[in-house]
Amino acid sequence: MRLLAALHYLLIDLLYEWGRSLLTVGSLALIACAYLLITSLSVAFQSFGEQAPPTTNLLLISSDVLDPVDSTLTLELLDNLRRYAEQAYGPGALQAAVPIIFRHMRVEDSVVQLFAVPLDQAARLKELQLVEGRWPEGAHQAAASRWLAQQHGWQIGSRFEVYARTFTLTGILDSPGRKTLSLWMPYTAGQEMFDLRDKFQMAFLRMRSDIEPQEARSFLEQSPLLSDQYAVYLEEQLNERYTQVTRTLLALTSMINLVALLVITFGAYNAAWLTLAERSPEIALLQVLGFSQGNLRALLTMRLLLLSLFSYVAGLGLAAWSISRLKNASSWSIQGVQLALQLPLLQVLLGVALMTTFCLLGAWMSGREQRSTELAALVRYH
Amino acid sequence: MIIQARGLEKIYRRGAQQVAALRGVDLDLQAGEFAVILGPSGGGKSTLLHVLGGIDRPSAGQVRVNGFALESASESALTRFRRDHIGFIFQFYNLLPSLSALDNVLLSLLAKGWGWQAARQHGLEMLAQVGLAHRSGHRPAELSGGEQQRVAIARALSVDPALVLADEPTGDLDSATANELLELMADLNRSLGKTFIIATHNQETCRFATSLFEMRDGRLSPKGMS
Numbered sequence: 001m002r003l004l005a006a007l008h009y010l011l012i013d014l015l016y017e018w019g020r021s022l023l024t025v026g027s028l029a030l031i032a033c034a035y036l037l038i039t040s041l042s043v044a045f046q047s048f049g050e051q052a053p054p055t056t057n058l059l060l061i062s063s064d065v066l067d068p069v070d071s072t073l074t075l076e077l078l079d080n081l082r083r084y085a086e087q088a089y090g091p092g093a094l095q096a097a098v099p100i101i102f103r104h105m106r107v108e109d110s111v112v113q114l115f116a117v118p119l120d121q122a123a124r125l126k127e128l129q130l131v132e133g134r135w136p137e138g139a140h141q142a143a144a145s146r147w148l149a150q151q152h153g154w155q156i157g158s159r160f161e162v163y164a165r166t167f168t169l170t171g172i173l174d175s176p177g178r179k180t181l182s183l184w185m186p187y188t189a190g191q192e193m194f195d196l197r198d199k200f201q202m203a204f205l206r207m208r209s210d211i212e213p214q215e216a217r218s219f220l221e222q223s224p225l226l227s228d229q230y231a232v233y234l235e236e237q238l239n240e241r242y243t244q245v246t247r248t249l250l251a252l253t254s255m256i257n258l259v260a261l262l263v264i265t266f267g268a269y270n271a272a273w274l275t276l277a278e279r280s281p282e283i284a285l286l287q288v289l290g291f292s293q294g295n296l297r298a299l300l301t302m303r304l305l306l307l308s309l310f311s312y313v314a315g316l317g318l319a320a321w322s323i324s325r326l327k328n329a330s331s332w333s334i335q336g337v338q339l340a341l342q343l344p345l346l347q348v349l350l351g352v353a354l355m356t357t358f359c360l361l362g363a364w365m366s367g368r369e370q371r372s373t374e375l376a377a378l379v380r381y382h
Numbered sequence: 383m384i385i386q387a388r389g390l391e392k393i394y395r396r397g398a399q400q401v402a403a404l405r406g407v408d409l410d411l412q413a414g415e416f417a418v419i420l421g422p423s424g425g426g427k428s429t430l431l432h433v434l435g436g437i438d439r440p441s442a443g444q445v446r447v448n449g450f451a452l453e454s455a456s457e458s459a460l461t462r463f464r465r466d467h468i469g470f471i472f473q474f475y476n477l478l479p480s481l482s483a484l485d486n487v488l489l490s491l492l493a494k495g496w497g498w499q500a501a502r503q504h505g506l507e508m509l510a511q512v513g514l515a516h517r518s519g520h521r522p523a524e525l526s527g528g529e530q531q532r533v534a535i536a537r538a539l540s541v542d543p544a545l546v547l548a549d550e551p552t553g554d555l556d557s558a559t560a561n562e563l564l565e566l567m568a569d570l571n572r573s574l575g576k577t578f579i580i581a582t583h584n585q586e587t588c589r590f591a592t593s594l595f596e597m598r599d600g601r602l603s604p605k606g607m608s
Contacts, residue, residue: 005492009481016480285476288437289537290465290493292458376438 010303024271025311031267032315033322035260036351040323040341042253045246056213057125057235058205058220063228068102068201073230075099075198080225085207088219095206098122101190102201105183107162108152113182114162116190116200119143125204126175128184132156133171139189143171148181163193204235264355268362272304287375301363308359312352319343384545384577385411385434390443392429392600403429404440405600411593413544416571417579418587420605421597427581430597431547434579435468436460448544465494469538469576471548475530477522483509483533484518490541508536512566528559532566539570548580552587564590 014021060081062071078097085093101116115122119135122128133156136142142162144154149172154160158169162183173184190196207216213234220232276283283296291299323341392404403426411417421427432438433445436452445452448467455463464470477486484505491501509515512532522530531551538546548567552560568590571578580587581597588594596605 005488005498009485009489012485013480281476282478285478286489286493287461288435288464288470289490290461290541292461295493376432 006299006302007306010299010306013303014306021307024267024307025314028264028267028271028308028311029314029318031260031263032312032351032355033318035257035264036315036319036343036348037322038253038256038260039347039351040319040343042250042257043344043347044341045249045253055235055239056206056209058207058213058217059233059235059238060203060205060220060226061201061231061233063231067104069104071102071201073099073200073203075200077225077230078203081205081220081223084223084225085220089208089211093208093211095208096121096125096204098125098204099187099200100202100204101187101194101196103194105162107148107183108160110148110151110181112148113180114190115182115184116187116193117184118187119184122184122204125206129174130171131174133169136170136185136189139186139192140165140167141170141189142167142183142185143173144169144184145180145182146172146174148183151181165193205232261354261358265358265362268304268308268355268359269365270362271307272300272362272365275300275303284375297363301360304359304363305356308355312355316343316348316351383410384413384415385409385445385447387434387445388443390430390433390445391441392426392433392438393441402600404433404443407443407600407602409434409595409602411577411579413577414571414575415577415592416568416590417577417593417595418591419579419581419595419597419602420583420585420588421581422583425597426600426602427597428549429600430602431549431579431581434545435470435547436463465490465541467544469541469543469546471531471534471538471546471551473550473553475522475527475534475554477530477533477537479522482519482521483514483525483529483536486522486533487537487540490537494541505536505540508540509533511539511570512536526559527555528563531555531563535563535567535570539574539576544577546576546578548578548582550582550584551580552582552584557586560584561586 060073061068062073065071078099082094082097098118098121100122103114105112105114123135130143131146133143148154149169152158152160154169154172156169156172159166160169161167167185205220207213213236217232217234220226226232286296320343323343326341387407387409390404390407390409391402394401394403407430419427419430429438433440433452434447436447436455440453443453447463450463450467452460452463478489481489484502487505487508488501491504492498496504506515506518509518512535514529514532514536517525517529522533525533551567552563555563564587567578567580570576580591594605596603
């Protein structure tokens, strides 16, 4: 039977049973949509962060705060800590103590991490690299992470609003590890914008290189200056925990992806099996008329492929629509890092390939059952 | 001789029980005959047609149809045999409900590898031959029982078969329509020279028969023509 003739009859058949076809396409489309959304989430997690390089930095923050924004530290506390460390380890024990004003801000519909820091010190401690432009200097200048600049198509000199103030982009920077949407400005600019005198949210500390970081952490935490009000973390441990969370999320999405693919296989198999079960009189008739097992297998496979293709296109449309809605809502972020949901072409094509493969598998599995049924028995009982 | 069957046996297993549907059937039939097999339901008529049509295999015996030995043929050879040599007509028409009358006829031709346009042209001619050219675009549900059986006849004859096997072709029709159908098949037998075997319990069919048989309890015997 020629391909076009087969397609002609399959389409007639699918339209004739439009209710059942719609139900099958609808259910498979939902599964395909779920698969694509999870894939999109997985891709977002992959671009979320990488293994950060080793560091001996410590992070000082108020204890028992869920969001760093709720933390409050003072410059006086940093001075006292510096003296306390020198008493124990000698002069220059606390090499650096960098105050950070930190906020989550909405900038042009993105949730952005805003850092107001002494930029020269922060650049050294956080290994920030200027990839374009120069460091901001004035109260209305800022540098953006590469991911943020890319997301909004910003160039050096671009202007944008933050906290009802207009800023000019002077630099684009990169930092190892997290791929955050972050904005960096001078410490004084943050103080002025948020009307802060000597208060800030966090501080990066670095002890002298001969002091072991874990020992330094214990030493500082036991200090009466911090008591239970403040906590000290090893940045490397935080990074490790962050990487672990990212890996767990990736593993989770991979597992859910696998489940979605299994459901697609089962759905395809079920659709094929139902076709065979409900249409056995018609299949028997086609065999009587001289359709070979190969012809019938090809027809069944084509029927499933058509259903799968329609389902996948519908699922893709649904997923694209959902992602656009979620993007518009702009509220998808984890730990202040926005999830950039997207459907790369490669993932879409991979989905087509997987769905096709699993449909063929479904057709093959149900076709095996059909082959084991004798034609005479089918004709006799119908 | 279009059919030569010797000692055909067919035994079905139903659980532990064995049921003999054919018991030593012998049959010789010349090409161009209009053979009628009379007999009650469950007598083995359908089984014999299935064996002669390559749908089922005999448990024992030999059968040659148009020179083709069916008992030893492979599954794919039987499929080709049915496609190229046999036309089937069933009691309940067995048309695909989603397809039009014409498309139902085309199926057999497409299975045989005909091109679309040629098949369509031939299909329309076959429908015209059974008086249904004007109903070619209608689905089975839109046709009467008699019309559906005419479509089935057109489908059976479309592939130019050597043998047409009809299993209770008038069993689902009223007597007037049944007579019209029988006359149509007898006409086609005469005009096209095709061999027909009709399995039926309808005595009316006998008046069209050129050979008459009776089938009872799996045994086939010639029946005198009155």
